[in-house]
Each structure stands twice: as C-alpha cells, then as structure tokens.
Amino acid sequence: MSTINRRTLIKASPLAVAGAGAMLASQGSAEAKQAGPAKRRDRYGDWSAVTYLPLVSQKQYKENEKAVRAKPYAAHLDADLSVPSLAAAKIASGPLDPSQVLTPSAENLNRLIDPAYKTPDNGYAVLGDQMAYAQSRIVMPNVTTEMFKWWFTWHPIEKERYMLWFPQSHIDNSVEDPARLANSALSYEKRLFGNPNRIQEWIGPTRLDSIIHFTDPGELGFDTDKLRRLGFTASASGVCYATPMPDIPFTLMVHVARDTKAGMELLSRYWIGSHPDLARFHNAEKAPDMLRHIGFNEQVAELTAYEMSVHDLTEWNHLARILPALHKAFS
C-alpha cells in the first residue's frame, strides 16, 4: 500500500484512489486500451457534498434545527456538509492493512507524531477481533489552535452549540463542572481535563452514548516534551467510557493539533474496543467481557471503524468551515 506523506499538503495520486479504473487502463488488452474512454475524475472538484446521510441523521437534523433556532448563534447552523473528495474516496476503497496500523501503545502515540512516520491521511481498520480503528490528518485553513481550544471550552456548555459541529448527527452534550469549563481565569487544560464530557451522537446509524475523560496527553502516554518540540500546542485527547458502564474504558481518542502556515493541522486517532496495548488504563481488563456481552465482534468493529472514519471526516471538515466565524463572533 502506498503511503502519503502527512507532513505536506499533497493530493493523493489519482492512481491511488481511482483503483481499477486507472489500473485497467494500463493492464487491459490492446483492444481495451484503444476502446477505453478518458477517465472523468474532473467531473467533480476537490470538495464534494456529503452524498449519503443515515435516516436517523436526516430526522435528527429536523430536531436540531428547531433547538438551535432561538440561540444567538443560530445563523451559524449550516446543514451544508462537504468533505475532500479524495479523502472520502480513499476511505470508501476499503480498510487499511492492519499490519500497517499503529496499535494504541504509549510508544505508538509518540510514533504517530514523529516526522519520520508516514501513513495515509485517512483510513480505517480492524485490529484483532475487538477493536475498531480510524485515523485522520486534516489541515484547516484559517483555523488556529487558539480557536480549537476555545471551541472545547465553549461548546460543551450548551447542547445546541454541540449541534453546530455536526448538525445531522450530534444529539446531546453536557459536562460535569460547567462553571470550571467556563472559567476563563483558568488555563485551557485546567478547564477541560478531569472534567468529564458526556456526549450522545449518531455514528452512522448507531447511537453512541459516551463519557469522554479529556486528559493531559502525558497521562495517556505522550512524551509531552516531544509534543511541545514538534509544535503540538493543543490536545483534546482522552479515554472514553460507555455511559451505561462508566468505569470500563473502551476507547482511546487522540486529537492533537498545531499551527502551520497552511492552517491548523489536526491528527486524530480512535481506538475503539479492547486491545492489550490499552492495559495501562484502569479497568481495561474488564473491557473484553463487556464488549462480548454487548455483541461487539469483528463485524461490528469493521462497521464501527468505517462509520467512525466517515463521521470524523465529516465533522472536522465541517467544524473547520464554521469555526473562524463562530470564534470571531462569540469568543
């Protein structure tokens, strides 16, 4: 599998995503070569409208629209989702080879931020029989880490703010200590970390009810000196717990961000389920039985991984669009 340098803004080669179309044009018979039409990738641009929404999201949007209408930020509710065409095509072309995907060890957290580490910008995979995995790297023009940090202290205060982020899929959001989250006398880290955030959202057709414990990246396994050295000045990473089983960790989620000349660069990772490399988190040994109990098998993991990848692609690109104006108006 070809890798894409995630340090520079390159378009993936059309060959890499056109798949059979391009391959067959060079591997077919002479006859076929003569008969073959020109491929028309130019039919669509760099950005595509999102062409599919689960029924639950179609319905959720109607509820969310009503809820947001009375809010001062109502004008920022934008139903018009779009994603980079090549990223969507890359994900829809199938999973990454699991052998090329990083497992959730502390060592690997530090590897994924390493300039020498190469991996496709977007992708999903199944790791073993109990883990869904998704990865992304998104560069957001006109967005800064300052806006990103503001967003994570501002949006959990009202569920309608959370709805702006993904108007068709976000349902509800609340935080344990809203006063602390809103206290601008404290640092970003003091406001967000150790202040559990309960979210409810649709991941594809499935409702996720989860508690995110945003945590200092050092506690998750990152070398904080290395993060700092490489310019990653913002993190909204943590361990997630299913709301009905709030003491068993089932997801390690990474969002680390830095400012670049092209805009904010965000690296995201989702390790959902159970894996030996999560043993450093309290009660991780209880996850395999819990997952078996709720029917989380390899097939569910595969669907979760792809849907998580699509969800991530959609919500972060949407936030990138709306965040500069929101920040300007409400920060």
Next chain:
Amino acid sequence: MSTINRRTLIKASPLAVAGAGAMLASQGSAEAKQAGPAKRRDRYGDWSAVTYLPLVSQKQYKENEKAVRAKPYAAHLDADLSVPSLAAAKIASGPLDPSQVLTPSAENLNRLIDPAYKTPDNGYAVLGDQMAYAQSRIVMPNVTTEMFKWWFTWHPIEKERYMLWFPQSHIDNSVEDPARLANSALSYEKRLFGNPNRIQEWIGPTRLDSIIHFTDPGELGFDTDKLRRLGFTASASGVCYATPMPDIPFTLMVHVARDTKAGMELLSRYWIGSHPDLARFHNAEKAPDMLRHIGFNEQVAELTAYEMSVHDLTEWNHLARILPALHKAFS
C-alpha cells in the same frame, strides 16, 4: 413543499436544499444576522464524488474488478462514482410528503409522464405500511434512447457487463433466453419483454435477489399512444419478483426515456412492497402476507426507499457517463 419543474433543466434553489442554514439566516435574531458567516455552498461543485459506500460494496468492488479484468471491455470499468450534488442533498434532506407522491395506479403512470405534472426530480417516500417508493428524473447529455435500448439487450448477457453499470454494487445477472436477447434480427421489445432477467445487487447494505419481468408499458398501465405522443420511445419497465417467491409481484419499476436536446431524459419510479393500486397484477393479493412474513414493515420500507433512491441516483448517473463510449466500442 416546493416543486421543481421537471421539464426544464433548472437547478433547485439553494434555499430548498440548504434548509435551516439559509432559513435561519433570515429568521435569526438581529445579533445572529450580524454574526452569521456567508454560507459556502461554493465549497463543492455541481458534481460530487460519492462520499459513502457500504462495507459490502467496498468488498464487492474487489471481486468485480477481478472478474472484469479479463474482458474486452475491462477499460470501461470505472470505480469513480459521482452524482449531482443538489440531487444527493435533496434526498438526504428527508422523505417526500407521501400525500404528494403518486401511488402505482395505471392512471398515475400516465400522470407522471404528463407535461402538466410537477414533482421534484429526486426523492423517496413510504406509502402506507408496506411500500417503499423512490423517484428520479435524470437528463443524460450525450446519451440517446438508442444507446439505452442497446444497453438493455447487451448487458444481461454477461454478469461482468452488468458490473460496469455499478461496479461496487452489482453482483450477478442472467436472462432466461440469452439467444433471443442477443438476436439483433428482432426488435428491442421482442428481445427484452417476456424474457425474465434475474439480478443480484446490493441496495445499500442489503442484498437484493430479484427477477425483473420487463414488459410492454401498455400492459403495465401506460397509455402507449400518450407515451409515443410525448416522445417516450424507450421503456425498460416491469414487475419484479423476489427470487425465492417468484410468483408474487413485489415491485413495479418504471424506466421510460426520450431523446431531448439536452440528452436522454429518463423518468424512473420504484414502488416496492404491496399497495392496493397493484391489484391489477396477478397474485398481488399474496404480497401483504409474504412481506409480513419476511419482516418488511414501515421501518424497513423507509430504509429501502432511501437506499433505493441513493442507488438509482448513483447507478444511472454512472451509466450516463460510461454508456456513450461503451456503445461506440461494442454496439
């Protein structure tokens, strides 16, 4: 609900599909009006890459690519799907109001081709508790009804030809009397009609195994004089039967086409399930019990309707892209 004149090639109003985004810009508070960012529909173009493919389709493509590779038309296998952005957004904005949708009576078949009848180009709905419904109107530049008729006599001869049409979702295809279908001494109608076509394909995540009985449109209820008068010179319409229950009709499918200055205009309708207006078809009274038996309820109907609408939008726009070159090379 606003209607779109289907006789002319107009873009749907951005207001109609932007939904809350545009509405709220005019209904929000004065504060919000000032704060509101410009909507960025220009982020994507008229055409979008298909941004979501069910896992089964991602896997199916790998099989199909192998199967088509050795065929003389291998160069025409194109994995690069795209759809009109506004049509996809329209479908993803929710179902049509069932009261505005035509039921499958003979009278309504003639109404849908009537120049005075207005309806959105694309949409889906649930009619009662046992019927999924999808509609589309697609104008295909550079495509003619002659190519369309050629396609329906050419592609069912080999399943790999059928795969070209929707490389990620078409599985298998066969026809009862291939010699008759291939006999160019006969008319299109004599070759296709009364020559059952078994298809297997993914409609969203669900495998459909069905037998299509393509039939003279007059037998389905169309006024053939009216069709002719309005220029509809091609039909690939018929009644469909689930392969395991091949004597119970469960779908009325309409594809009627005519040549226009802008290209071939195709009107498509899918009435899937059971409805009193299908009583004119033999054994239709057996459908309700059969559908109950297989668990086809209102919820399944809704999913089927949306998935059918997405499938239709994808496969016909893809065929429109590949058909002119295929026809030129193989007719």
